[in-house]
Amino acid sequence: MSSDPWGRVDETGTVYVRTADGEQVVGSWQAGSPDEALAYFERKYEGLVVEIGLLEKRVKTTDLSAKDAQTAIDHIREQVDAHHAVGDLEALKKRLDKLVETVDARREERKVQRAKQSDEARHSKEALVVEAEELAQSDQWRAAGERLRSLVDTWKGLPRLDRKSDDELWHRFSHARSAFSKRRKAHFASLDAQREDARKTKEKLVAEAESLSASADWGPTAARYRELMADWKAAGRAQREHEDDLWNRFRGAQDVFFAARSSVFAERDAEQSENLKLKEELAEEAEKLVPVQDLKAARAAFRSLNERWEAIGHVPRDARPKVEGRMHAVERALQESEEAEWRRTNPEARARAEGLTGQLQAAVDKLQGQIETARAAGNASRADKLQKELEGRQALLDQALKGLQEFGG
Template identity: 55%
Template sequence: MTTSDFGRVAEDGTVYVRVGEVERPVGSYPGATPDEALAYFARKYDALVAEVALLEQRVRKAELGPKDAGSSIERLRIAIATANAVGDLDALSGRLDSLSSLAEQRRAESDAARAKARDEARETKEHIVTEAESLAEATAWKATGERFRTLLDEWKAAPRLDRKTDDELWKRFSGARSTFDRNRRQHFAALDAERAEAKVRKEALVKQAEELSESTEWGPTAGRFRDLMSQWKAAGRAGRDDEEALWTRFRAAQDAFFSARNAVMSERDSDQRANLEAKEAIAAEAEQLLPITDHRAARRALRAISEKWEAVGHVPRGDRDRVEGRLRRVEDAVRAAEEDEWRRTNPEARARAEATVTQLRAAIDKLTDQAEKARAAGKEKQATDAESAIEARRSWLEEAERALAEFSR
C-alpha cells in the first residue's frame, strides 16, 4: 500500500490521514505539491515506525523492565493517536497491542521469578535458623563456633525477605548464637575458675616446699616432701604457664633440699661407691618399667624401687646427677602416664564428649527425618540441603566419637 492509501491533500493544501473510517487533519506543507506534502508527513510516520520497532526489539530482548516497558508502550500509543503523520497508524497501534501482551507476559514471568526467589531465600534462611537452633546447646566449642561463623556468612549472602519475616528469622538465629556463646563463656569461665583455684593451692604448696628446702631434718622433711607431692597431684592443673612456673619452683625447692641432704650424707658415708653400684642396679631395675603400659603397676613398682633407692644412701657427688637422672626419667614417665590417664578419665571431659556425640546423633536423626519428609513431599532442594547438613554432622560425629574413644582406652 502507498501513502496515498492512508492520506490525502485537500484543495486548500490541508493534509489528512485516514485512521479506520475516520479522517483527521495533520497539517499542511505550503508551497509544495500534494505528493511532496504527503511524503513529508509520511516521513513523520516512518519515524514512529522506527520508534515502535526499537521498542519491540528492547522488550523482546528484555532490555526494559516490565514497568518501563509499559510506560514506553503507553507513551507511544498516545503519540500514535495524536501523530501529525500519514501512514498505517492502525497497524502501528496493533503492533503496540501485541507488544503490550508480551510486556504483560514478561511482567508475569518476572513476578513469578521474584516470588520463586523469595521462597528459595526463605527456605535458605529457615534452614540456616533450624541448623543454628540445633547447635545452640552444642559443646564442641571450636567446631561449633566455626560452623556458626559459616552460617552467619550464608545468612549475609542470602537475599533479604520482607522486613517482618527477616526480623523474625534473624531473632531466632541471633538467639541461638547468643545461647551458644553464653554457654561457651560459662564453660571457659568455670574452667578458668578451676585453674585459678588450682593455682592458689599449688602456690601454697610451693611456699611450704620453699620453707622446707633448707631443713636439715632429713628423714621427716623427705617424708613431708612426699606428702607435698601427693597434694600437688591432687590439686588439679593451673593454667599452662602458671603450672610450668609453679612446678619449676616446687621442683627447685625439692631439689635444693635433697641436694643438701645428699651432700651431707655423702660426706658422712664412706661407702658411697658401694651405694653407687647399688643405685646403678636400682636405676636399671626402674628402667625395666619403660615403656609404661600400666601406670598403676609401674607406680607400685616405682614406690618399692624408690624405697630401696632411699634406703641405699648417698653416692659420690660427681655421679649423683647422672644416676638420679636415670631414676628421675622413669619417675617422669610414670607421672606422664598418670597425667595422661587422668586426662582420659576426667569425668567432666568424658561427659562433655558424650554430650557432644549424643547431640550430633540426635541432630543427624532429626535431619534424616526432615530429608525423608521433604523427599516424600517432592521438595528435592530441601531434602538435598538436609542431606548435606547430615554429611557435615557425620564428619563432626566421627571426630567427636574419636575423642570419646580416648576415654575408653
Template identity: 50%
Template sequence: MRPAQPAPVARGAAPPAEPSPVATASENPSRWGRVDAEGAVYVRTAEGERRVGSWQAGAPDEGLAHFARRFDDLLAETELLVARLATGGGDPKHALTSAKALRDGLDEAAVVGDLDGLRKRLDELVGMAEDAVAAARSARDEQRHAAIARKEALVSEAETMAAESTQWKQAGDRYKAILDEWRTIKGIDRKTDEALWKRFSRAREAFNRRRGSHFADLDRQRAGAKARKEELVAEAEALAESDDWGPTAARYRDLMAEWKAAGRAQKDADDALWHRFRGAQDAFFSRRSAAFAERDSEFAANAEAKRALLDEAEKIDTTDPDAARIALRGIQERWEQIGKVPREDMRPLEQRLRAVEEAVREAADRQWRRSDPEAEARVAQFRDRVAQFEAQAEKARASGDTRRAEQAESQAAQWREWLETAEQSVQDR
C-alpha cells in the first residue's frame, strides 16, 4: 500500500516527514501471529506475543486470516485519515481525535498484523494532524481579515450606488447580490460585523427611497400586468381538464414563472386573478394525484403477487439442485411478468429473491463438488445453455420482442453464473 501525501502545514512551518508505509496483514498473516493447538490466537510485537482471541470455527489459517483482516481494517481507517489530511478534505481536529483513539486502542486491539508499524504510523499521523490544526487556526485568522476587507468593499459599493445610481433594476439586483454574498461571509467578530451591517443597511434604505419615488410614477404599467395575467388565467383554466400529466404539469410550472414575471396589477384585481389561477392549478393536480393513486394501487397489487411468489420460492427443496433450478427459472419468469411494484417495496422484494437464488446456487455448488468426474461435462453443458439463451435473446431482440429478450438474457445470466461456479469447481479439484 502506497502512503498518502502529507497534510498541508502552516506557513513557515517545516513539512512533516513522509509517513512510513505499513504492510497489510492479509498477504502473510503467519508473519505477524499464530494459532496454537487450543485455538488461541496470538500476535507478535516487539515486546513479545499477546493473545488477541480464539478461533474454533475452522482451520487455524482461517482464524489467522480473520484477525489479519481486522488489522487491515484498522490500517485502512488510518490510511483514510492520512488521505483526508493530505487532500484537505477532512476536519483536522476530528482527524487528530480519531488518530489518538486508534493509537490508544492498539494495546487491546484483537488483531493480527504489524502493530509496531501501525503504532509508528499513527504517531506520525498525530503529528500531521497537529500541524494541520495549527495551519487551520492560522487560516481562520487570515480568513477573518479577508472577510472584513470584503465586507468593507461591499459597503463602499452600496454607499456609492445609494448616492449616484439611477439604474434601478441593475442596482436593485446588485443590492440583492451583495446581500447574498454578505450572508456567506463568515468569521467576523460581532462588533465589527454589526458596524459594517449598519452602514450597508443605511445605504440600501436610501437607495430604496429614491427608487420608490421613481416607481410611484409607473402605476400605469399595472394595467399591462392585469391583461397578461388574464391571459395566463384563461390558459390555466383550459388546461385544468387535461390528462396529459407530464407536459401539462410542466406548463403549469412555466405559467407560474410567467405569472411572477408579469408584475403586479391593482391588489383587488390581482387577488381575484390569482384565486382563479390557483383554483385551475389545484383542480388539475388533484386529478393527477387521483390517477397516480390508482396506479400506486396497481403497483401494490403487483407487490402482493410478488410476495406470494416469494413464499413459493422460499419453499423450493434444494436437496435436488436440478429440480430447484427448474423451479427457480419458472418463478423468475413469472416474476418478470408481474410488473412494477411501489418504489419502497423494490429493494426488500429483490433481496428475498436474491436470497433464494443464492440458496439454489449453493445447493448446486455442493452437488458439483460431490460429482467431480462429471464436472467437465457439466461445464460444457452449462456453456451450451448460456450460448442457447444468448442466441434466443439476440433473436428476440432482433424481432422486437423486448420482454422475451429480457427473459432470455436473465436466463443466460443465471446459467452464466452456474457456468462460472462449475468452472471454478473444475479448477479447484
C-alpha cells in the first residue's frame, strides 16, 4: 500500500483522493506498483493546474469572450469534479470559482463598455445625420458632395446599433444624400440648359461681330461693338468646350476692325496735327489785326483769313477749343469796333445824346442858381440838400458828355 498527503492506493490497487467530503475513488491501477499509480494521477493533477493557469492568463491578457471562457472553465471543472487526479482538488475548485467571478466581472465591464460604445455610436450617427441633412440644402456642390462622401466613410467605421435604430438613422442619412444628389442633378441640368442658350446667343454675336469687322463706318460700328460686348457679358458662359473658341472668334473680329480703325485714325491724327500748325499760324496773323486801326481793312483781312481757315480742315479735338477761341476773340474785337463805329455815326442816337446832355446841363444850371439863392437867403440846410442833388445830376451829365464824345464830340 502506498500514500501521499492527498491520496493513497490500497492492496487491491484502488486509488483514492482525499477531499473535504472524505476519500473519493480516483480509479484502479493494475499495471504497476502503487507508487507508479499515485505518480500517474498526480501528473494528471499537475496537468489540471497547468490548464487552469493557462486559462487564467488568457482571461487576464487576451480578449477571450466570456462565453468561451465559461465553456473552458466548465470543461476543467468536469475533470476536477470527476476526481480523476490526486492533489488539492478543493484548491482547484476555488481557483475555478475565482476565475468565474473574474469572467463575470469582465462580462459586466464589457456590457457597460458596449452600452457606452453603442451610446457614443448613436450620438455619432445622429450627428452625421444632422450634418447630412444640412448639407442636403447646400449649393456648394463640390465641397458638400465631398463632405457627404466623407460622412459615408465615417458611418461605415462606426459600430451598428440595434437594428430598428440603425435602420431609422440610415434611412434619414440616405434620404439626405439622395435629396442633395437630386438637387445637384437638377442644378447642373439647368446650368447645361443655360449654357446651351448662351452658346446659341454667342454664336449670333460672333456672326454679327465677324460681319462688322470690315466696316469703315468707324463711329457707329465701334458703338455697336460696345453693345455686342455688353450682350456677350449678359449672355453668361457657354459650355467649356465652346466658350474659348467663340470668344477667340468674337475677339478676333473686333481686333480686325479696331486695328483698321487705329491705322486710319493714326493717319488722320497726323493730318490733323499738321492742320493745327496751319491754323495756329492763321490765328497768330489774325491777332495782329487787334487793336483795330482801319475797320474796313481789318474786316477784309479777317474774311480772307477765315476762308483759308475753313479750307484747312479738322484739328485734334483736344486742341480745337484753344485755337478756335483765338480766332473768336479777334472776331469779337472786330464786332465791338463795328458797334462803336455805328454808334458814332448814327444821327438818331447822336440827337438823343445831345438832347439828354442839354436837359442835364439845364438842370445843373438851374440847381446852381437855386443853391446861390438859398445861400444868399441864409438857408444853409436847403443849400446843402440842393448841393447833393446837384452832385447826382452832375455825375449823370458827365456820363452823357462822355457818350456824346463817342459820336465825335
